[in-house]
Amino acid sequence: MKKLALTKGLGIILLLTVLLAACSGNESAPANETTDDNKGKPQLIQETEHAQFYSPDSKEDVSEAVTILGEAFENNYKRITELFRFEAADKTVIHVYTDKAEFEKMIGRSTEGTYVAEENIIKVFTPSDLADAAVKENYTDQIIHEFVHAVILQVNSTVGYVKWLDEGSAYYASNQLQKELQSKTAFLDLPDMDQLTSPEYFEEAGNTAYFYSGTIIKFIVDKYGEDAWNEILRQPDAIEEILKEPIEGVYEKWKSYLDNGLS
């Protein structure tokens, strides 16, 4: 399959080269045409033990940030893959953009990071300067968050349709939840069950939706264990059988768990 696609790709490139040569015969092409064509195309910047980092930006501009992201990725790789009992066949491919406008144009919506399941590629925006500790933490957390999505969706692609489970697991396993819990003490904006199962809730509530979904995962792990969480990820429809509880009961127990200060 891969070989066939490569041959086809080469064929297209050859054809384009012929066409371009034919065009430039009549009119003089700008000297930087080839450079412009390559500009948006991510090139390999760095390879770590478990990942390949690509970027459309110049190596000088992006290398420092990629090194930092690469270290964070490798520091969390074993923990995340073991947590989800996942073994990758290949290295994780990560595309890094330091131009926010270019990144959003390429993705087609306002975001700073995503896992593109169809391509099996993590795509993130990151500032080229990560010298500020808080900024660095924000973007290293983001790459771990996206890696959790990559692992979960490779384990079971249907989790993508269960947003609280998908985002809650990413928010929890990337430790973003634990950091937010240090400053958040009151839970006054709890979603009801309809909100939790509606994709619009995530668009409307933003970070609040990630936070509460994360607390549901923490509740499941604390009360039912990591194995139960893994089973739910593999069979989201069987959640009631796995937790031996109707979903309304799970929801009520989660609310009391929050009321009791997550214990």
Ligand SMILES: [Zn+2]
């Ligand atoms: Zn996410």
